[in-house]
Amino acid sequence: MPADQLVQNLESALSKVPLIDPHSHIDPLAPVSKSLDDILGYHYYTELAHSAGMSQALLARDADPRERVREIVKFMDRYDNTAQYAWFVDIARTFLGLDEKATRITAADADKLFDAAEKTFAQPDWEQQVFAKSRLEKIFLTNEFDDPLKGFDTAKYVPCLRTDALVFHLDKPETRRRVEAATGVYVRDAATLRKALATIFMHFTRNGARACAISLPPTFHPAKFDDEHFYEQMQFHDFHDLAPGVFWMIAEFCRDFKLPFDLMIGVNRRVYERGVYQGQDLFDQRTSLVQYKELFNAFPDVTFPISVLTSGQNQELAAFSWIFPNVLPNGHWWYSNTPPFIRKDLTERLTCVPKTKLIGYYSDAYKLEFVKPKYGMYRRILADVLADEFVRPGVLSETNAVALGTRLLRDNVREVFKV
């Protein structure tokens, strides 16, 4: 879209809002990149390069990082039309001194950028610099249930309990061993599972956790299991088919510990079996929030910030958020995190869901350097949507439009997650 004066004003005003990023995969003990390999090793680049023809040879753990970077950059002239490439150009300009006017990055730039990154990322205050340049205030983590949550500032790096393993892999002895190691509880029935979960929730909330999260397949249907059923499955069926019931029990703890439960709905794991690391998952558009009807009705006091993987499900998310007080639309996830989908989904939500319930965006980043380009993309679209839907039709003044945008970017994150 043409970035006219109005859109530029809105965008520049929104770019001054300090960010609280409500979902990421940052490792608080290694939050920033150490080399360009950390940036381009992000699955968005390895999967696009591989999809465009790059062999996976140089993606091997023991391959030379500089060689790997050269290869991924070499293939950019095959995917330099993508939003993901645009994030990299933004990173190269903001952090690696690429000329502001440069819009292309070619194979010839690989070594120069690699060296610049090595030098830049080696600065002792690099982490602080990235926080500052990104106007980042706090960022949520995604911690495994047995994470000690030690060694970092939980005021800056907000813990969030990831429950995928507990819900989907309790049938693996390794998971149960981890549960026992973390809680001292040997799970063998509903009561011991409750005891273990209570210990985990206690540990997380005491360490400043502000949310519980999970990613779910398109077919998932939560269900309350009675204790006998847990007992039977655990004792006689190797802990199989417990996911719906364990999920339900976790929702009960979210209620008791007053934690929002982030649901990320719609991913099918390992669809492309030989895909690159983290580049194997896809989805099936045939899914519905109706599968969560009983859950939303049973837990009126639990806030469910929901991310849907497909834009086709956005109308369901908007409608369920318009009707259920405890359902909130949350950001733009993964395959729906590119401009055309964000523009569509954001516009749909903004015109029918109470503004106080709209959690605008999260970076989903693995390294802090990605917060800035991803939020930058979102702010450009947000400014554009605010201009088209509210300012130009005379519904809101520029000032009020910026206030609305700020609510999506920051205020609602603070209120929903109580930070």
Next chain:
Amino acid sequence: MPADQLVQNLESALSKVPLIDPHSHIDPLAPVSKSLDDILGYHYYTELAHSAGMSQALLARDADPRERVREIVKFMDRYDNTAQYAWFVDIARTFLGLDEKATRITAADADKLFDAAEKTFAQPDWEQQVFAKSRLEKIFLTNEFDDPLKGFDTAKYVPCLRTDALVFHLDKPETRRRVEAATGVYVRDAATLRKALATIFMHFTRNGARACAISLPPTFHPAKFDDEHFYEQMQFHDFHDLAPGVFWMIAEFCRDFKLPFDLMIGVNRRVYERGVYQGQDLFDQRTSLVQYKELFNAFPDVTFPISVLTSGQNQELAAFSWIFPNVLPNGHWWYSNTPPFIRKDLTERLTCVPKTKLIGYYSDAYKLEFVKPKYGMYRRILADVLADEFVRPGVLSETNAVALGTRLLRDNVREVFKV
């Protein structure tokens, strides 16, 4: 979108077209509001306020109307971003003397508006005033099968036979009692059901009914039942599971009585069990018009104006309307009745369905005051789409674009429903 000169010209020309509103829930014996409570009691406001945090205490039947209005208005600063809020601002400006330049309505305005409404709505000719200010000529009703259809001018308020109860609740003794009371026929088999339906259709067509209507769940699949099957279900299974067959029989009467059959497809009832009155229904995006294949083939002489609840199904509706002579797209329903969905769905229909088959819009209103703001929203979008898709590319002159818009707004309603 920016309302430039061209769009303004088209919109102002379209705003002069007298309206025939082909679907509403108006009570012809109490068509207009008596107090602001009638306006803000509309489920679009109670459900948004509740979704944004308002308790349901003041929604009780015996609660004080003024208190209820204060509460709903108080919460508007949480949902003043929505299209539904914009309808209310339009109503306050048009009917309640709110300053034209005012774009916000706050808690402080509640009493002032409540008093203004009481005074305004008390005028003896208020109904006529609303018709005039809305440029409304006729409006369709949605009448229960046992509605006497007496006491109102059927030239202004066009009767429409609602068949939901007959199709989905014939297993309730109360429904069968109502059928017997209305028709004198005690239904016990296919023959008596036919006799009762014939009586009902006779009653409605003699009283100027111009359509038959029903709302259907996403899973519904019509089917022709033979008389033996009706007999068995009625005699030995308490009238259960008759919906597909009763629906089919009603389609046969639509054919014989030459009535269009409005299908409103996709609603799941009572998904949010503790939701506000009329704010409990949602949907499942997984549905298809293919479920109606046999119906459309079996009744080539019945016109089926179809509304789909989800924008995701709009391409199916457009394609089925492009192929089947008896299938017509009808308005923008409920969860798809906000600007982004209307814009998308209208543009898709306008570029592939014969223009003579496009029924542009209906208000779905419960009180006449909503006809004006809802049609106003639609006309703005229609003007915008006509400008972008036809006038700017040089396909149509402004005059011809207005003619095309008029066809969607009025001409097709007259031709399809023979009014």
Next chain:
Amino acid sequence: MPADQLVQNLESALSKVPLIDPHSHIDPLAPVSKSLDDILGYHYYTELAHSAGMSQALLARDADPRERVREIVKFMDRYDNTAQYAWFVDIARTFLGLDEKATRITAADADKLFDAAEKTFAQPDWEQQVFAKSRLEKIFLTNEFDDPLKGFDTAKYVPCLRTDALVFHLDKPETRRRVEAATGVYVRDAATLRKALATIFMHFTRNGARACAISLPPTFHPAKFDDEHFYEQMQFHDFHDLAPGVFWMIAEFCRDFKLPFDLMIGVNRRVYERGVYQGQDLFDQRTSLVQYKELFNAFPDVTFPISVLTSGQNQELAAFSWIFPNVLPNGHWWYSNTPPFIRKDLTERLTCVPKTKLIGYYSDAYKLEFVKPKYGMYRRILADVLADEFVRPGVLSETNAVALGTRLLRDNVREVFKV
């Protein structure tokens, strides 16, 4: 959209790119129209006219062509809002001398156009003229498996093996007779089926075939069958239910003969049983590319250019193409081949799929005269999307945007299909 200067520049630059049309239904022995009846006999016109009320009487094989054309043109004032009508106006202007400024075609023009067509199409070099006026270089065919592929220049008319009959109609004795006649092989088990397919693939590749193609229903799920299963179904079940396995075997031949396998996914045949010729098929939006998971994993060396019938499935196509190296988005098919769907689907693909994998468009034409208007529609939208997504935001210069457009229009077709 407003065709401003930038969009006009891009469009005019793109209109100079010589076309290689990767999918059509052209009969190379009768590639151009002989009368206006060949143009308006195209199902897009007969089905729209019929949908708008035209009886099928004049569509009978033995009806008078001039009368038929008059009737179809007479009904145009009911569907002159459609994209399909716009194609016809373009044809009438480009080939039949209709005034450039004329935007309407009415019943009064029927005879004049009919006569102009008769005269124009009778020119000995008409085929060459259409190639020249359309800037067409090569066009792909869709040949039945027993097509002799003789009597035409395969450098201009590129053969493509259509496998629908082999996959879905092998249970018909007539199909097996045709296989035996074409290959000399009497199919009775997996081995003889392989022998027959090998002969067919040999015949096609020796005659310059560059692709294999098939159209599939929404429910289709490919599967590898073992030889015993083929034997049992053929010997004891009249060749029933072999489609998944025959399809899989054909994919094996695509791998061995290095032919891309065009999958056209989502069509339900004969939904409108009494519809016009080729105007009876529709779809069910409930389908997913996940059904092809095993196929995409099993054949990493086979390129699958994929067309989806619904825009709702476009995000799946974009995501699968972003992840799987062997999955490519291919054009805009049938019910998704109108401006709003093309604009949406193209924008979604362009921002997340490597540009080297995007096969922009194909005409799907039955007569060469349709290549120009269809590609014209696509180029206008492509120019518009390139302007909005790349040039105006400062991501690409006009020159580079044209290069990106050229890649979608031509370069990728040459590379993917090796022409």
